[in-house]
Amino acid sequence: MDEELCKKAVYSNEYYDLILDYIGGYSMGAPECIQQVDDTYDIGFYRRERAPELNLQDYPYLTIPHCLTPMDMTALEVSGMIRLQNPAALDLQGQGVLVGFVDTGINYEHPAFRNVDGSTRILGIWDQTQMEGPPPNGMVYGAFYGEEEINAALQAEQPQSIVPERDESGHGTFLAGVACGSADTGAEFSGAAPLAHIAVVKCKQAKQYLRDYYFIPDGVECYQENDLMLGLAWLNRFAYERQLPLVVCIGMGGSLGNHTGEEPLSVQCDELGRRRQRAVVVAAGNEANQRHHEKRNVIQGGSEIIELSVEERVRGFQMEMWSTVPEIYQVSVISPTGERFPKTVVYPGSRQAYTFLFEQTRLTVEYAIVGTRNSMQLISLRFENPLAGIWSVEVQGDLVLSGNICCWLPLSAFLSGEVFFLRSSPDTTITMPGMSRVAITAGAYQAVGGSIYPDSGRGFSGLNAVKPDLIAPGVNVTGPVLPDQYELRSGTSISAALTAGACAQMFQWGIVENNMRYLNTAELKNLLIRGAGRDEERVYPSPVYGYGTLNVYDALLRLREL
Known part of the structure; x- marks a missing residue:
């Protein structure tokens, strides 16, 4: 494989990116370049001048990448996380667990991602937007920055000259902070798993031909499904190389598709989530009140x-x-x-x-x-x-x-x-990949007062599967922003980040501390559902509330009662 040609194809608008499914047996002819995702999917890159314009006659629907965008617009206490962080109790702060984010990047200089001595808690960043490598192992594009490079940058007068990584949107930085930001007593802030390791994929923006195909306006944040798939595959490989349990948080979503979890990214979430020592958490999206x-x-x-x-x-x-x-x-x-x-x-x-x-x-x-x-x-x-x-x-x-x-x-x-x-329904509005059968899909509610976040995506799935699985705080939650500050934001991506932090706490207790060594997403989901808070006046499972509100402390407490 010609790596220079592949790198050109990844970034050039003159090439189509198509998702090839081995199970589906899609035969699109030989691509100029191919990038393996896993045992099920490849991404093929085809010269547009030799291929028909995108349509559903010449291209199977699922080969054309969907486009996704970030799902956003005192949470730890009501979710039981503070009680688990207490060193006098279980001291569950995510130690020994890797939390990965496939999002808009991370501002690694922020104090929320540093240890007490000032060193980084980030083990690796794959920046897909950097055209000059070296890329991470197994990938043909982007640039990889490891822990040593990030620490060297933090000690330099101009960190960006060593690691030119910046989250222009701030979405990925905010989610990483909510899930596992370091405690900052002065700002009265702490992430759910403040001692967890961090890995980040910064997704590149979608190509212009896909924006044109979906009529997406210029300047709108838009990310290709295939780039998220490759990010997920890399995080899994990165965790294996370091022999760490992995929790993945996906805070992006798209609204097209049949809402049954059939899309390639949803299927990939299923396959990764079934593996031992892996957990996948997805935002339910903010589409309930959009009349779509x-x-x-x-x-x-x-x-x-x-x-x-x-x-x-x-x-x-x-x-x-x-x-x-x-x-x-x-x-x-x-x-x-x-x-x-x-x-x-x-x-x-x-x-x-x-x-x-x-x-x-x-x-x-x-x-x-x-x-x-x-x-x-x-x-x-x-x-x-x-x-x-x-x-x-x-x-x-x-x-x-x-x-x-x-x-x-x-x-x-x-x-x-x-x-x-004109006669819309708020049900079945969870965004892709939130209908993944295995992933933990989190909706949002307001911690103060307990009311549902009005835009929080609703279930059930197109196959009547229970989604969302649960709801977590997602209104006016504090997280890190530039420069070295914190602010309040709302959205289901924030609920997903909090839930990912709770999963890191559970993985520490179960895997790192040898209480349940082989936890996966399905088993973790069952534990969280068992401990979820439920109102006696509501019927569960609910297309709005799922199985109830996240409470990781009660999940562990009830596990001990078995």
């Missing part, structure tokens, strides 16, 4: 109309309609002026383009069977330059079994204006 999900039931021979409001100056957007495989539907689209896209029966592999005469809106309708583990059918509607107003999508059932149709729109951040369903 609608569910309908179509009867045999009947029809339903799905209405959506489109604001002025929206450049374009993609709407996805998902249903079970055997069913057959006819679809028609009516513009705000009454012009109609003709009713057409959609079949696997079909693709139709139509330009509305008076609106100059271009509509592309594509149909695909998606998935190798749990196949569903997708009807994708791509609106380019849509006229502002109310658009109607009429769906008629020609062959109906369940009749359940679920529709999703992109994340609000990925839209150039407001687009929403």
Whole structure:
């Protein structure tokens, strides 16, 4: 493999990044470069000039990377973490556990990531944005900075001249601090696992061709699914090399897909989470109140109309309609002026383009069977330059079994204006990869008063699996920001970070201290669910609250009662 060619392909907009699934048997021809993720997935890089434009006829849906963005907009006490940190009690502060973050990077100079003597607690950083290496073992791009280099930088007058790593967004820095930031008595701050080791992947921004495909506005934070997958694979390898148990925190999300955990990143979370001494924690996302999900039931021979409001100056957007495989539907689209896209029966592999005469809106309708583990059918509607107003999508059932149709729109951040369903549902709004069957998916609530965070993504999954698994504090939580300061933020990514810190405490007790040496994500999830706080007036599991509120102290207490 030509490493220079591969490095060029990773960063160049002249190459498509495609996710290749060995189980799915996708055959896309030989790529110019290939990067292995694990035993299931590869990332193939193909020259765009030799390949068709992205569409669902020439490319299986799951080969095109989804785009994700960060999920954010006194927590430790109510979650039972402070009691476990107390040296007079169990002294569980994450010692001997590696906590990894696949996010926007980390500001390694902040005191929240240093030991008492000023040395770093960060064992490694893989910065995917650095085009000049050397990359970490097994990867062909980015730059790796180890503990020795970071310590040398911290002792230098100009640290950035040695380790030029900076988190421009601040999202990754904040999450790392919430999960395992060092105690700072002056600022009255401590992370959940303040003595844990830290490893960080700084993801590079998505290529322009993917931004164009998904109509994502310029300047919006946007990260490719395949880069997160490679980050997850590297963290796993890095932990093995150091013989450390690993907790991974993913605080990013995307809203497209069938919400069953079928996407490659979700599947990878499943596979890693099943391994011993590994835990994966994912944010539930902040989409519950964005009006981007609608569910309908179509009867045999009947029809339903799905209405959506489109604001002025929206450049374009993609709407996805998902249903079970055997069913057959006819679809028609009516513009705000009454012009109609003709009713057409959609079949696997079909693709139709139509330009509305008076609106100059271009509509592309594509149909695909998606998935190798749990196949569903997708009807994708791509609106380019849509006229502002109310658009109607009429769906008629020609062959109906369940009749359940679920529709999703992109994340609000990925839209150039407001687009929403008129009769939306807040349920099944957990973002990808939060529907991973194995990962611990955390929603958010307010520690003071106990009310749910209104935007916290809701379940259940498209297969009716319980998600979120639990909720954790995610409103007005303190975390580190530049320069050497702390501030309050809200969002489910923060709940995921707190939950990841709790998992590090549990791993210290179970693995490092030899109480349960072979814990994995599923077993850890069961322990946390057993100790979760539950209100007697609510029914659990709940699509809003999962199995209850995070309480790691009670999880250990009840384990002793067994």
